[in-house]
Structures are given as structure tokens and as C-alpha cells.
Amino acid sequence: MQSFPTSGVPTPNAKVFVEGRYRKLTRDLPQTVFFCPDCKGHPRRRKGCERCEGFGKLSRDSVQELVGWVLGAAFKTRKNKFHGAGREDVNVRMLGEGRTFVVELLNPKCFEVDLAACEAEINRRNEGRLEVLGLHWTEKTRVAQIKEEQHAKEYRALVRAAAPLDPAKVAALVGPRLEIVQKTPSRVAHRRADMDRQRWIEVTKAELATPAEDGTPQFELVVRAQHGTYVKEAISGEGGSTRPSISELVGSASECVELDVLAILGSEGEAKPTPPPPPSFGAFLDD
Incomplete structure (x- = not known):
């Protein structure tokens, strides 16, 4: 012990x-x-x-x-x-x-x-x-x-759309990094300064998913996003507070209904190595 x-x-x-x-x-x-x-x-x-x-x-x-x-x-x-x-x-x-x-x-x-x-x-x-x-x-x-430390992150998102989806537009989300501008979301406005933030997101997977129980169309994304990105708002656009948004790109108002963090990445989105074994006590004293 x-x-x-x-x-x-x-x-x-x-x-x-x-x-x-x-x-x-x-x-x-x-x-x-x-x-x-x-x-x-x-x-x-x-x-x-x-x-x-x-x-x-x-x-x-x-x-x-x-x-x-x-x-x-x-x-x-x-x-x-x-x-x-x-x-x-x-x-x-x-x-x-x-x-x-x-x-x-x-x-x-x-x-x-x-x-x-x-x-x-x-x-x-x-x-x-x-x-x-x-x-x-x-x-x-x-x-x-x-x-x-600043880390990009990889997310899985289940997204619900308000209108029928064009499979080609969903598939076209996969591609190079997208530069976006985000205003402070309303849900955090009480504790964050009201300002524009420039961030990047990168969709690495996009495909149609099983519709919701009421028949509403859904699609699933795997997204890499810069440190400090409000991913839910990058998807919904929150009434234009994030431009461009996933909603704009697929041509339908969309809402993230499930979100998972899949990985903590390096600051530029690179995969981090497997965490090393725990250090011995005192290992940081010489840093």
C-alpha cells in the first residue's frame, strides 16, 4: 500500500x-x-x-x-x-x-x-x-x-431536426475545419461576458439516425471542437448567435438531444497519448 x-x-x-x-x-x-x-x-x-x-x-x-x-x-x-x-x-x-x-x-x-x-x-x-x-x-x-491546459474535445451528438433531412447535406458536413463565431449563449450569460468568440469545429462523421418516437428526423455526428466551444449552440445556432451553424448547413432547425464527450484531445485536436502510469509522490516538486 x-x-x-x-x-x-x-x-x-x-x-x-x-x-x-x-x-x-x-x-x-x-x-x-x-x-x-x-x-x-x-x-x-x-x-x-x-x-x-x-x-x-x-x-x-x-x-x-x-x-x-x-x-x-x-x-x-x-x-x-x-x-x-x-x-x-x-x-x-x-x-x-x-x-x-x-x-x-x-x-x-x-x-x-x-x-x-x-x-x-x-x-x-x-x-x-x-x-x-x-x-x-x-x-x-x-x-x-x-x-x-487547453484541450480540444471529440463529441458524439444525436441531433433532432425540425424538417425532413437531405441525406446529401448531412453527409456533406464531413470535411475540413469550419471557422465559426459564437456569441455568449443565453444559458451561460449570467456567468460569462457577452462577447464574440472565434472557434473551430470539425465534423468527422455524419449520418442519418433512427427517427424519434414521434417520427421526427434525427442524425448523428462525431465532432471535434476547439477548447471553449459551445457545442450545443454550434449545432442549433441559437437564433443566429453562432454563425455558421450545423442547422444552417443542413437547412433545418436542429437541436442536440444527446451529447457525449468521447475524448480529450490536444489543443489542436491531435489525439493525446494514453495516460502514463501514476507518478511517484514528489515528482512535480522539481517542475
């Missing part, structure tokens, strides 16, 4: 950093605690809150909580911070080799922790919802590193 190097005596204000990757297999799981925007989860204010009905949160749990409950019990602390290398929307699955994260455990009372056993327990408890990979000790410097 690899344990944290320490004298075994709890240190006031100590912090431990554990790194890994997560795969999110469901469409109802936020990355971090989803506190109610009205009561903020406050113990007193949430009692009369109509929006969350006194729960204090808008989701049952999160990646942070499912990972933090197991690590917190092992390290004997209830406090942690979750740092992700980006994040996906609640209803977007994170597949492939997963997304890098660091859990910062605050004031731990125990340091003799078997991270392999923690990883197995997290996966046992959350089979079919969440999987974590490669838990290992890391350093505080990794938090800034994973947050500052």
Missing part, C-alpha cells in the same frame, strides 16, 4: 491532493455540488425554499460527492475541494479515458490510505453511473496545471 509520507501526527491545516480521471456514465450527474441558486444550500434558508423543496441542492449527488465521500472517510475528513480539468454539462456523459481531476482534502486525520482500495470502492458503489481511474498522490501545483 502506498501511503502519504508523514510522521503520522495530524498537522493543523494540512492538505492532501489526490489525482485521477473520471468517466461519467449517466446524464443526471453534475461535476460539483449543485447548490440551489435561491437558498444556496444554507441550513436555515433552505427550509422554506420552494425551488429545491428544502433539499438545498438541485441534484441528488455529484462527481465531487461520490468521490469525496469515499476519500473523506478514508482520510477522516468531511471537507474537500474538487478541481476538474474543465467540466461538461450535467446531461452530458464523459466517456473515453475520462477527465482529469484533483481532489484537495482539507485537515485529514489519517494518512495511511490505500488509494487502490478507495478507487475500487468508488467504482463498486457507483457502477453504471461513475467510474474513476488511476487515483494517485499528487501536488498542489497540479491544480493550476490542469486548469490552465
Whole structure:
């Protein structure tokens, strides 16, 4: 068992950093605690809150909580911070080799922790919802590193169209990179500056899919997109806020009804190598 190097005596204000990757297999799981925007989860204010009905949160749990409950019990602390290398929307699955994260455990009372056993327990408890990979000790410097790195991503999108589709137009989506301009989407306008963003997307697969239950036509895409691209709006166009959009190119108003992250890529869309074995403790001190 690899344990944290320490004298075994709890240190006031100590912090431990554990790194890994997560795969999110469901469409109802936020990355971090989803506190109610009205009561903020406050113990007193949430009692009369109509929006969350006194729960204090808008989701049952999160990646942070499912990972933090197991690590917190092992390290004997209830406090942690979750740092992700980006994040996906609640209803977007994170597949492939997963997304890098660091859990910062605050004031731990125990340091003799078997991270392999923690990883197995997290996966046992959350089979079919969440999987974590490669838990290992890391350093505080990794938090800034994973947050500052820029990565393109590969997505699978199931798209529903408002009008019958021309198969030739759908097939023609596959081709060279498309330069687009995106205004800040309405769904994030409360926390993002209102500005135009130049991004690129590249469709590598486009084909008709089985129609929806009501007969509405659908098609499926595999798309590579630059870091910071709002993929759902790149598909719908959101009333012209993204130009050009997939909707424009296929000649029908379209909406992304399912979205999966298939891979985290390099900044220019190149495939990243398979993650290396976990580094030994202290490997980042000389960086």
C-alpha cells in the first residue's frame, strides 16, 4: 500500500491532493455540488425554499460527492475541494479515458490510505453511473496545471431536426475545419461576458439516425471542437448567435438531444497519448 509520507501526527491545516480521471456514465450527474441558486444550500434558508423543496441542492449527488465521500472517510475528513480539468454539462456523459481531476482534502486525520482500495470502492458503489481511474498522490501545483491546459474535445451528438433531412447535406458536413463565431449563449450569460468568440469545429462523421418516437428526423455526428466551444449552440445556432451553424448547413432547425464527450484531445485536436502510469509522490516538486 502506498501511503502519504508523514510522521503520522495530524498537522493543523494540512492538505492532501489526490489525482485521477473520471468517466461519467449517466446524464443526471453534475461535476460539483449543485447548490440551489435561491437558498444556496444554507441550513436555515433552505427550509422554506420552494425551488429545491428544502433539499438545498438541485441534484441528488455529484462527481465531487461520490468521490469525496469515499476519500473523506478514508482520510477522516468531511471537507474537500474538487478541481476538474474543465467540466461538461450535467446531461452530458464523459466517456473515453475520462477527465482529469484533483481532489484537495482539507485537515485529514489519517494518512495511511490505500488509494487502490478507495478507487475500487468508488467504482463498486457507483457502477453504471461513475467510474474513476488511476487515483494517485499528487501536488498542489497540479491544480493550476490542469486548469490552465487547453484541450480540444471529440463529441458524439444525436441531433433532432425540425424538417425532413437531405441525406446529401448531412453527409456533406464531413470535411475540413469550419471557422465559426459564437456569441455568449443565453444559458451561460449570467456567468460569462457577452462577447464574440472565434472557434473551430470539425465534423468527422455524419449520418442519418433512427427517427424519434414521434417520427421526427434525427442524425448523428462525431465532432471535434476547439477548447471553449459551445457545442450545443454550434449545432442549433441559437437564433443566429453562432454563425455558421450545423442547422444552417443542413437547412433545418436542429437541436442536440444527446451529447457525449468521447475524448480529450490536444489543443489542436491531435489525439493525446494514453495516460502514463501514476507518478511517484514528489515528482512535480522539481517542475
